[in-house]
Amino acid sequence: MSLLRKSFELHGIIQGLGIRPTVHRIAKRFCLGGSVQNLGNSVRLELEGSEGSIEAFLCTLLKEVPSATRIDLIKELRSEPVSEVVSDFKILESAPNSEYAVSFPPDLALCRDCLAEIFNPADRRYGYPFTSCTVCGPRYTVIEGMPYDRERTTLKFFPLCKDCQEEYRNPFSRRFHAESIACPKCGPKMRITDKSGKALNQEPLSTARQGISEGKILALRGIGGFLLSLDAFNSSAIKELRLRKQRPHKPLAVMMRDLSVVKRFCHVSAIGESLLQSAEAPIVILDLKEEARRELPVDLLAPDTETLGVMLPYSPLHQLLFHPLKGDPVQAFDVLVMTSGNKRSEPICIKNEEAFLRLQDIADLFLVHDREIVLRADDSLVSIQEEVPQIWRRARGYSPRGFKLKNTISVPSLGMGAELKNTAAIGFDGQIVMSPHIGDLETPEAVDDFEQVIKCFPEFLRREPERVLVDLHPDMHSS
Numbered sequence: 521m522s523l524l525r526k527s528f529e530l531h532g533i534i535q536g537l538g539i540r541p542t543v544h545r546i547a548k549r550f551c552l553g554g555s556v557q558n559l560g561n562s563v564r565l566e567l568e569g570s571e572g573s574i575e576a577f578l579c580t581l582l583k584e585v586p587s588a589t590r591i592d593l594i595k596e597l598r599s600e601p602v603s604e605v606v607s608d609f610k611i612l613e614s615a616p617n618s619e620y621a622v623s624f625p626p627d628l629a630l631c632r633d634c635l636a637e638i639f640n641p642a643d644r645r646y647g648y649p650f651t652s653c654t655v656c657g658p659r660y661t662v663i664e665g666m667p668y669d670r671e672r673t674t675l676k677f678f679p680l681c682k683d684c685q686e687e688y689r690n691p692f693s694r695r696f697h698a699e700s701i702a703c704p705k706c707g708p709k710m711r712i713t714d715k716s717g718k719a720l721n722q723e724p725l726s727t728a729r730q731g732i733s734e735g736k737i738l739a740l741r742g743i744g745g746f747l748l749s750l751d752a753f754n755s756s757a758i759k760e761l762r763l764r765k766q767r768p769h770k771p772l773a774v775m776m777r778d779l780s781v782v783k784r785f786c787h788v789s790a791i792g793e794s795l796l797q798s799a800e801a802p803i804v805i806l807d808l809k810e811e812a813r814r815e816l817p818v819d820l821l822a823p824d825t826e827t828l829g830v831m832l833p834y835s836p837l838h839q840l841l842f843h844p845l846k847g848d849p850v851q852a853f854d855v856l857v858m859t860s861g862n863k864r865s866e867p868i869c870i871k872n873e874e875a876f877l878r879l880q881d882i883a884d885l886f887l888v889h890d891r892e893i894v895l896r897a898d899d900s901l902v903s904i905q906e907e908v909p910q911i912w913r914r915a916r917g918y919s920p921r922g923f924k925l926k927n928t929i930s931v932p933s934l935g936m937g938a939e940l941k942n943t944a945a946i947g948f949d950g951q952i953v954m955s956p957h958i959g960d961l962e963t964p965e966a967v968d969d970f971e972q973v974i975k976c977f978p979e980f981l982r983r984e985p986e987r988v989l990v991d992l993h994p995d996m997h998s999s
């Protein structure tokens with residue numbers, strides 16, 4: 521049997537999405553030697569084995585890539601005969617000084633396997649709100665630098681315990697080289713505080729659930745920032761939120777426990793179902809059923825409209841807010857209001873201290889944690905027009921995925937966006953990478969957010985803009 525050594529480069533949306541562990545697992549299955557390495561904008565593969573095994577490897581890889589990954593191109597670089605193959609297959613350290621641009625990964629909704637773990641009393645991650653693996657968990661919002669590795673995320677403050685290290689090193693584990701993993705022993709922790717930020721000496725999740733069941737407004741530190749949550753069946757709590765937030769009419773988004781609850785209250789098409797359950801997990805605007813009018817205070821949730829913005833619990837923390845753990849007397853919630861944790865026209869809060877200050881007149885309780893959020897990301901918002909999804913607010917889950925262009929952009933260019941509903945963008949080579957929705961640049965907080973984005977995006981993508989595109993209006997902050 522003739523043996524070969526072949527090198528390939530994989531291009532696409534592949535960083536931080538579990539591609540390297542997947543490659544490793546499949547290489548082992550076909551007894552291939554070699555290595556996989558993250559180069560920044562691509563993944564480099566060295567494969568050693570028979571031609572048939574290498575072919576089978578590539579076919580299997582395309583079938584088994586993690587769901588959020590997109591391989592656009594497999595480029596063969598080299599092929600040479602070898603007399604024997606090394607039996608080992610290694611994941612090499614990322615190349616930190618790659619001169620290439622990188623595609624940095626979006627946050628991914630909780631996967632089924634992690635969901636099963638957090639509700640399994642025998643699992644060591646039972647009830648743990650920061651459970652994640654190679655195919656789910658925070659990415660974009662915790663990244664401090666590139667390439668995407670744990671040491672360049674805010675998880676670096678939580679060194680892995682022995683059990684987590686074993687999972688991280690075990691090629692047959694779902695957590696093999698998963699950068700954002702943690703467990704109750706070594707990872708971030710929750711705490712609950714009163715409205716002044718004073719810690720309450722109580723179990724955080726059950727206290728938060730108890731508070732919601734009593735009609736309180738909870739400020740919750742989520743994936744991309746703070747959210748305000750309350751019982752969506754409680755009319756007086758919704759009225760109170762609208763009063764405190766000075767938001768009399770704008771619709772409030774809700775989170776529903778699972779798809780069966782969504783189907784009880786809303787008309788959902790197949791495309792709607794797949795959007796709700798996708799790794800991006802956006803808010804989807806759905807038509808209300810008669811059932812919703814009978815049971816929910818829809819005139820308070822979404823006045824003057826026949827629709828409601830609905831999402832499913834996309835992080836372990838949200839799941840644990842909906843469902844009681846053993847011994848918690850408060851029943852599962854069906855529908856919770858889940859609206860952005862901000863004051864009018866300000867961006868959502870991401871830091872605990874900032875939230876205690878800015879949301880103290882709105883929230884009764886704060887459910888916070890110590891996993892820092894670096895980059896802000898609102899929940900994305902999608903509507904469905906004639907069975908085609910239209911993204912109205914492109915943020916968590918979608919950003920910072922790039923758009924491919926037909927033509928190449930001659931020099932790296934930074935687009936500063938508009939004054940209202942701002943989004944910045946950087947274009948280079950054959951793609952444009954848009955920032956998440958930043959919002960109206962009317963407050964110092966929003967301008968700070970905008971400035972952080974236009975600093976980080978070129979840095980993380982390793983593209984120094986040679987051209988900056990601005991609106992000619994002289995008074996816009998973005999100009």
Ligand SMILES: [Zn+2]
Nearest residue numbers: 631634653656
């Ligand atoms: Zn997972």
Ligand SMILES: [Zn+2]
Nearest residue numbers: 681684703706
């Ligand atoms: Zn651990």
